[in-house]
Amino acid sequence: MAAPSAQRTAGRELALRPVLLIAGLTALLLVLLSHRYGPLSDELYFIAAGRHPDWGYMDQQPLVPLLAAAIDTAAPGSLFALRLPAALITATGILGTALVARELGGDRRAQVLAAAAWALSPWLLLSGHWFAAATLEPVQWLGVLGLVARWNRLRGEGVRRDRLLLLAGLVAAAGVQTKLQIGVLCAALLAGLLIAGPREVPRGPRQWAGLALPAMASIPAAGWQVAHGWPARDMAAVVGSETSRLLLLPGALLYAGPVGGLLCCFGLWCLLRDERLRPVRFLGWTAALVVLTYLITGGRPNYLAGLGGVLFAAGAVGLQHRRWNRAWVVWPACALSAVLPLVLLPIAPLPLVARHPQLASYSRLYExxxxxxxxxxxxxxxxxxxxxxxxxxxxxxxxxxxxxxxxxxxxxxxxxxxxxxxxxxxxxxxxxxxxxxxxxxxxxxxxxxxxxxxxxxxxxxxxxxxxxxxxxxxxxxxxxxxxxxxxxxxxxxx
Structure with a gap:
């Protein structure tokens, strides 16, 4: 068996064309559907909230409301303008997932499978139809984890790229201004590094800046919360009353889709147990600790969506390690998995939806x-x-x-x-x-x-x-x- 570093080096050719094809077709679908039905109620809320600029809100952070209000000011009432960034962000998530698969040693087929899992995830595809905090958050989580994984891989090869940690800190800082849940990810990531390594003490300005940026970015939001009596606690109570801890994992796997759900489970197992992925075992501990946190404190299933890209990539690489070459099973399974997200998107004409209320319930209810x-x-x-x-x-x-x-x-x-x-x-x-x-x-x-x-x-x-x-x-x-x-x-x- 080859050494872990050799295994990872073997899979560095990027499957650029097929991955860009998946990302491009997904973005095109979302752009073509951008005008369907009407604005999501949360999109309307973001526009309205952005007209009351502040350092924080009870249920959101300021980045998305400010961006939504700015877009609506530049192109009033245009769903195309509002939702185009969401389509591009979703395409970025697809490409990023393939890049993470390559970082883990994935060959071209593993990269394509991981990218397809993102495109076939009901939640990730549906949230790509809207411009919302839930659209940005999974890509931000993927960026943080992917950059740290790349830094660790280069470090293992004797190459220091501390600017990757600085960039991860910048992404995390943007994540703090999107949703405070990224704080759970950062805490779990630090704990995962302590458990599985590398346990390197930060040194140099870039490493310290990477740690400091998210903390500094959270100061305005914390100040707003203190000034208003910590309404985030009230919001947590609302979320707890609306969700069940017993349904957290089943709901998250449903949101990931049939192929994505299987890759998530298998990917987490591989990160924690597969010796060929030992150098990135901290990713498995990070995912496990995030899941454990929300099982204890309560949360919505989509709070785990940010782990999807890394787990899709790990699962696809795990299949590659086991020489699982049954493409005649994988790709038909992907085709069948496309049914669920396509049903959720606002594709059906409204007269048909009116005659069959069970169809496209989320889009019908909120758009x-x-x-x-x-x-x-x-x-x-x-x-x-x-x-x-x-x-x-x-x-x-x-x-x-x-x-x-x-x-x-x-x-x-x-x-x-x-x-x-x-x-x-x-x-x-x-x-x-x-x-x-x-x-x-x-x-x-x-x-x-x-x-x-x-x-x-x-x-x-x-x-x-x-x-x-x-x-x-x-x-x-x-x-x-x-x-x-x-x-x-x-x-x-x-």
């Missing part, structure tokens, strides 16, 4: 109904007599509804929208001189706090699609019993 919602609320707002209209606030039950009205409403004459839900609560309450309100939502939290209230409209969406806007009530309330500044803390949800 349709927003124009009808905005028009319904705008009609109700215009129906308020002009003297009272100027003192009528618009309050939405959830951040989904509030963001849709905030982004789509101004063209219809709607004022700024408020919501007591999650991060929207921090954007502020209606002014105290507002003597009336239009409340958009299913609940009636304002009823005890106003002298009168009645339903004035109900949202009906195109084709009677089942979505978040369908059937939502619009109620008009008059004469508050408390000023909004005192009422707002009582209404906070999420």
């Amino acid at each position: 349709t109904g927003w124009p009808e919602l905005a028009r319904t609320v705008a009609d109700a707002y215009r129906a308020v007599p002009p003297p009272q209209r100027a003192r009528t606030a618009i309050v939405a039950e959830s951040y989904h509804l509030a963001a849709a009205l905030d982004v789509l409403g101004p063209e219809l004459g709607l004022p700024e929208v408020h919501s007591p839900d999650r991060g929207y609560w921090f954007f502020g309450a209606p002014p105290d001189d507002a003597t009336g309100a239009l409340y958009v939502g299913a609940a009636e939290p304002l009823r005890p706090h106003f002298a009168s209230g009645r339903r004035v409209a109900t949202v009906r969406t195109e084709l009677d699609l089942v979505n978040l806007a369908q059937g939502v009530s619009v109620r008009r309330y008059e004469t508050p019993r408390l000023p909004w500044s005192r009422l707002w803390p009582l209404l906070r949800t999420g």
Whole structure:
């Protein structure tokens, strides 16, 4: 058996053409679907949040909201402009996965299989359809782990490339401004290095800078959290109430897809047990510790998506080491695996989706109904007599509804929208001189706090699609019993 370094050296030819073909076709598919249905509710929220620039938010970090708002300012309402970066980021993840497979010693077939696993992952492909924090995060995690793996491989060959650690620190710093979960990855990576090596004490400015950059980037977010009473703890409680620890791993494997799920399991086993991958065993410990952290503390299955690229690569290389040459099984399995992510994408025409509510549920639920919602609320707002209209606030039950009205409403004459839900609560309450309100939502939290209230409209969406806007009530309330500044803390949800 060849030595580990020799094994890794043998697989350094990059399968550039087939990998670029997979990445290019995936990006092309996502670009062609970018205009389908409508904006995702989270995309609308990012645009709205970016119009309230801050060092942090209850449920997000500032990078994606600022970018989304900037894109929407440059190309208002253009889904193509908003989602083009997401398609390119997804293609980058595919290419990066192949590069990591090569770093682990993967030959051309292993690289192509690893790249295909990313493209066939239901979650990674679906999140590539949107511009969201969940789109950037897996590529950032892959970048951090891949750069450290490359630094370690070159170090084992007697070549020092400490700038790779500096670059990994820069990627991690960008990750801190995307989602705080990258802190879990960094802690697990350091622990994995301590457990499996190399246990090298940082030396030189680049190594120290690579460690310091993510920590420095987290200072503004930590300051914001302290100033606002650590709302991240409230968000963690929300996530815990919405998820089950027992379903974390099954959900993560489902998100990885049939081929990706098998590669993840096999790849983790290979990283921890295969002697030919001993030099990068710290990657296996990193993945295991991240999984263990979320099993203990709770988390959504997509929190583990950032581990996918490295585990896809390790699994493909593990198959290569075992001379598993049954391509007649692998590639038909990949073709069958394409069915699930393609079903999740907004490919089916809306009339067909309306007749079969079980199809494309995520896209149907979160990408349709927003124009009808905005028009319904705008009609109700215009129906308020002009003297009272100027003192009528618009309050939405959830951040989904509030963001849709905030982004789509101004063209219809709607004022700024408020919501007591999650991060929207921090954007502020209606002014105290507002003597009336239009409340958009299913609940009636304002009823005890106003002298009168009645339903004035109900949202009906195109084709009677089942979505978040369908059937939502619009109620008009008059004469508050408390000023909004005192009422707002009582209404906070999420």
